[in-house]
Amino acid sequence: MGVITLLTDFGHDNWFVGAMKGVIASISPTAAVVDICHEVARHSITEAAFILRNACPYFPPGTVHCVVVDPGVGSDRPAIVVETDRARFVGPDNGVISYALERQEVTHAIRIEDERYLLAPVSRTFHGRDMFAPVAAYLDAGVAPTEFGPAVDSFVRLRRSTPGKLSGSEAVGHIVHVDGFGNLITDLDEPFLAELLAASRQRYFRLQVRDHEVRRLAGSYAEGQPGELIALIGSSGYLELAINQGNARDTLDIEEGGEFILKVL
Numbered sequence: 001m002g003v004i005t006l007l008t009d010f011g012h013d014n015w016f017v018g019a020m021k022g023v024i025a026s027i028s029p030t031a032a033v034v035d036i037c038h039e040v041a042r043h044s045i046t047e048a049a050f051i052l053r054n055a056c057p058y059f060p061p062g063t064v065h066c067v068v069v070d071p072g073v074g075s076d077r078p079a080i081v082v083e084t085d086r087a088r089f090v091g092p093d094n095g096v097i098s099y100a101l102e103r104q105e106v107t108h109a110i111r112i113e114d115e116r117y118l119l120a121p122v123s124r125t126f127h128g129r130d131m132f133a134p135v136a137a138y139l140d141a142g143v144a145p146t147e148f149g150p151a152v153d154s155f156v157r158l159r160r161s162t163p164g165k166l167s168g169s170e171a172v173g174h175i176v177h178v179d180g181f182g183n184l185i186t187d188l189d190e191p192f193l194a195e196l197l198a199a200s201r202q203r204y205f206r207l208q209v210r211d212h213e214v215r216r217l218a219g220s221y222a223e224g225q226p227g228e229l230i231a232l233i234g235s236s237g238y239l240e241l242a243i244n245q246g247n248a249r250d251t252l253d254i255e256e257g258g259e260f261i262l263k264v265l
Contacts, residue, residue: 001030001031001032002028002030002031002032002062002063002064002140003031003032003033003034003059003060003062003063003064003140004024004028004031004032004033004034004063004064004065004066004136004137004140005033005034005035005036005055005056005059005063005064005065005066006020006021006033006034006035006036006038006066006068007036007037007038007040007048007051007052007055007065007066007067007068007069008020008037008038008040008067008068008069008128009038009039009040009041009042009043009044009048009068009069010038010068010128011038011039012038012039016126016128016129017035017038019126019129019133020066020068020128020129020132020133021033021133023119023129023133023134023137024133024134024136024137024140026137027134027137027138027141028137028138028140028141031137031140031141034059036051036052036055036065037051037055039180040069043069043071044069045069045071045094045095045096045158046158046176046256047069047177047256048067048069048096049095049096049097049098049099049100049158050099050176050177050185051177052065052067052096052097052099052100053099053100053102054235054236056087056100057103059087061086061087062086062087062088063086063087063088064087064088064089064090064136064139064140065087065088065089065090065091065097065100066090066091066128066132066133066135066136067089067090067091067092067096067097067132068091068092068127068128068132069091069092069094069096070091070092070094070096070127070128071094072092072094073092073124073125073126073127074124074125074127077092077093077094078092078093078111078112078152078155079091079092079093079111079112079127079131079132079135080092080093080097080109080110080111080112080152080155081108081109081110081112081135081139081145081148082097082101082106082108082109082110082155083106083107083108083109083110083145084101084104084105084106084107085104085105085107086104087100087104088136088139088145089101090112090132090135090136090139091132092127092132093111093155093156094156095156095157095158098155098156098157098158099158099160101157102160108145108146108151109151109152109153109154109155110145110146110148110149110150110151110152111148111149111150111151111152112131112135112148112149113148113149113150114147114148114149117134117135117138117143117147117148118130118131118134118135119131119134135148160187161174161176161187162187163186163187163188163192163262165196166261169196169263169264170261170262170263170264171188171192171196171261171262171263172259172260172261172262173186173187173188173239173259173260173261173262174186174187174257174258174259174260175241175254175255175256175257175258175259175260176238176256177256178249178255178256181242181247182242182243182246182247182248182249182250182251183234183240183241183242183248183249184240184241184242184248184249184252184254184258185234185236185238185239185240186238186239186240186241186260187238188238188239188262189237189238189239190233190237190238190239193205193217193233193239193262196262196264197264205217205262205263205264206262206263206264207231207241207260207261207262207263208260208261208262208263209241209252209254209258209260209261210252210253210254212229212251212252214229214230214231214241216230216231217231217232217233218230218231218232219232220232221242221244222244223244224242224243224244225244226244226245226246227243227244227245227246228243228244229241229242229243229248229251229252230242230243230244241260
């Protein structure tokens with residue numbers, strides 16, 4: 001029994017995810033189907049890519065990750081299968097799987113074209129059901145990635161947001177994800193922060209976002225007082241801005257792409 005994961009922006013107020021699971025069950029009935037998330041912000045390719053990157057390392061080797069966040073459904077954008085040394089990925093060629101591939105070695109990249117492995121007719125508005133779900137199921141059932149179509153030399157890779165150094169002791173960071181608790185996950189990782197602190201030979205910093213300021217790095221959400229804005233290294237390995245028992249996004253009125261200044265004192 002293999003594992004197939006599903007990641008979509010479909011939500012839970014419709015039949016879309018259920019229909020995909022029905023297709024998978026019809027083709028590979030022994031597969032364990034795991035829902036990563038179906039509440040991705042509508043059409044947010046970057047949010048889905050971030051979620052997939054953080055979730056996929058915790059699945060067993062050979063897992064099939066089926067991702068359907070596809071604003072271009074029905075257009076001429078390709079559909080692809082990418083196999084790596086750890087997993088298989090199925091989805092639109094719009095960059096949604098690219099973050100997950102950063103730490104994996106790609107062995108095959110295939111454009112999905114063989115109609116034998118698709119439902120007929122293929123709806124121009126529901127490739128998740130008619131294309132991606134059956135391909136994911138056939139992969140789990142043992143069909144080789146190369147059976148689905150021709151190999152491709154390249155596919156869309158999203159450009160990752162990165163912090164920028166303004167000086168030896170000052171940097172600008174960006175919000176790359178807002179989770180369901182309103183915590184703001186940034187593009188500033190633990191090694192970058194350590195390097196900034198080491199370069200200035202200081203142990204303290206000031207983080208300025210809008211008219212709010214943080215002066216210490218907490219070890220957990222609970223280390224902040226209720227309502228206090230804190231900074232911490234979260235489970236993704238990146239600096240987060242959070243409010244204990246509160247919502248940092250609403251308090252700071254900032255969304256994905258927003259900037260902040262970090263200065264070592």
